[in-house]
Amino acid sequence: MQIQCCLLSLLLLPLVAAGSLTGAEYSLSVVSMKPLVELETKLIQNLDDYVKALEHKLQILRRHISEIRLENEKAQRNVVLYLSHPLNAFALIRRLHLDWVQWRKYMEQPVGGAQMRSFDAWRDHLPTQLDLQDACNGIARIQDIYGLQEKHIMRGQLAGIKYNISMSTGDIFAVGQHLSRTTNAKEAVPWLKEVKRRLRNQTPGPLAVDKAEVLLLLAETYIKSKHYAEALPILDRALKHNIADAVLLRRREEVQQLIAKEPSTVLDNAEPKDNSKVAILKWGCRGFSREQSPKALHCCYNFTTTPFLRLAPLKMELLGEHPYVVVYHDVLSDSEIAEILEMAERRMARTSTVAQPNRTSSPTRTAMGAWLKRSSNALTRRIARRVRDMSGLQLEGSERMQVINYGIGGHYVPHKDWFTQHPEVMGNRLATVLFYLTDVEQGGATMFNKAEHKVLPRRGTALFWYNLHTDGEGDWSTTHAACPIIVGSKWVLTQWIRERNQIFIRPCLGRTSD
Known part of the structure; x- marks a missing residue:
């Protein structure tokens, strides 16, 4: 046991010494994200050690390890090229901010204490909620400024070029969650609807997205946009999974009252008029209205x-x-x-x-x-x-x-x-x-x-x-x-x-x- 602790200390020493990673603002720069690939490599190895200590979890853990290791090895072959693509960079930040925290919870058992201590030593180097928020803003900004469709971004098709990259259900849900909190919450609807569609084939596991949570968030997004008629059947679907959920029952009753009091707003997908700097950016970045004279x-x-x-x-x-x-x-x-x-x-x-x-x-x-x-x-x-x-x-x-x-x-x-x-x-x-x-x-x-x-x-x-x-x-x-x-x-x-x-x-x- 003492030998194992000494080896862990030696493993952690280079990362602890690199104090510049603590509190980093990863999504603001490609170069600042480079250490995250190495950090994820260490976390994957740490998780692999944990699997060996918990044989009864071997099957489910090894399936997830093979998936995330495949993506990490893809990044290791050319870190800068990998991080230069926004979907790769976004997925890396989202995984490290959300998925690995879920792995930490999954690891909280009497055995595997050494691996959990290793994770705790790395926790301060993980992206924060604000890093994930900035990353979501980056994906939303690319879509908004260049007028891209959500379905194309999810499939890895950016501004007419198809890349061999796509967004996971967790990636899409994170963007939908973020957009649902914005002033124009209807932008979240296509993202959350795609998550709802994918959940039909979701494999159970510690990273599985909760279907009731997705349905409630989608309903709340419709309610925030005053599209009550669209929200009601979604709440009914959520109640099928949680028939006695007091929050869902109360929210459904409130929506029924809102529908009775005022008519539901028709869902409008038209782009709002905007004379701000963002509108100028859209106009110029998509291509000016008149051609430059030769x-x-x-x-x-x-x-x-x-x-x-x-x-x-x-x-x-x-x-x-x-x-x-x-x-x-x-x-x-x-x-x-x-x-x-x-x-x-x-x-x-x-x-x-x-x-x-x-x-x-x-x-x-x-x-x-x-x-x-x-x-x-x-x-x-x-x-x-x-x-x-x-x-x-x-x-x-x-x-x-x-x-x-x-x-x-x-x-x-x-x-x-x-x-x-x-x-x-x-x-x-x-x-x-x-x-x-x-x-x-x-x-x-x-x-x-x-x-x-x-x-x-x-x-x-x-x-x-x-x-x-x-x-x-x-x-x-x-x-x-x-x-x-x-x-x-x-x-x-x-x-x-x-x-x-x-x-x-x-x-x-x-x-x-x-």
Whole structure:
């Protein structure tokens, strides 16, 4: 027994030492989810040890182990590729947050105490309820922004591409539960109806979804949307399974009274009208209403911004002059990108500003980020010089470089980089340089909604634009957004350039005519 405890202590030591996992916000970044695959591997092995100690549970446990191990081994073959797909990443978080807690309850027996202690040591590293909420929001965001059908997402068909991935009953139920709590609860109905359909063939086990719970939640969703006529037969069906359930009986009586008092609302599946930033995101990410004029495209070699470019000109593509937006191609090498990502992974933290002490899910931006000093090493100094070559501007007095990695359905709603209240010390953000560090398989475009520019992430390219007019006032036409990631891991590096030190390079002038 002492030998077994010593071996367990040695097994736990590497994970306990990696304290950075505790309290992580997994769904906000693909890279932050990488440790979850290894964590699930350890949990699977721990569960396998428990099975060996409880022979009378061997049959049911081994069936479940083979299923989850098959999925985990699929992830281990290429962790980043696996986590880049939102359904894989979502299912991983949901399993670790919900399924493994159920396994813990199933393991609560006099035998198997060592395995339960191992699980308790890992508990703090499991995704939280808020992680699962963020993951559900990510799946819902992909569906909403790109107008996808629920049945297609469940089968792994995303924006016209069919993947060899599908959602489990537990995955679908988790999304339905989450959506049922939102202000527009009717979005949960297709998800919960699919769970109800699948329960006909459900295999009994510790992870089985309770049919009465699904029926009650579906009925409550209809009631919340004032669709009482649809709720009543569902409550009757739930009562067949729990004929004496006081909650169901009371709820059925209340629904009957509501039907008698007021007519039931007809279930309306039409998309509500919305003029918000989300509506702008939908319009731009699905495709602008009018096509970009071919005359707006202009490509050339930039020899002139700095003297160095006479020797090594940059490939420049002009997207538009109002606002002035250009794309620089092939400005970062693969080795430079790899080094940037390695530096950033050690410093990742949530980028959204939220109230303290309790974190809340932000609808504005879903990502994790890291700040890099331009003086950190030879690479960051070289990138800073490259930014000066692209922009012709000084970086002294500007923020550090920020590296961002997006998670499940990661996005950034329409926003501006300049400040309405001009900062006194550093000045406003005159310009922005945005480097793309990875390709993105689906989604993730940078969208300038007013100018109707949309740029797809391409590894090694960079966007440059001015945020201010020549008189120093903010340019609203530079409002831009990051479309949600559908499939892929999106990494970007941003360098904002402040105006204070540009007084002799780009002095304030009268505004140019638009």
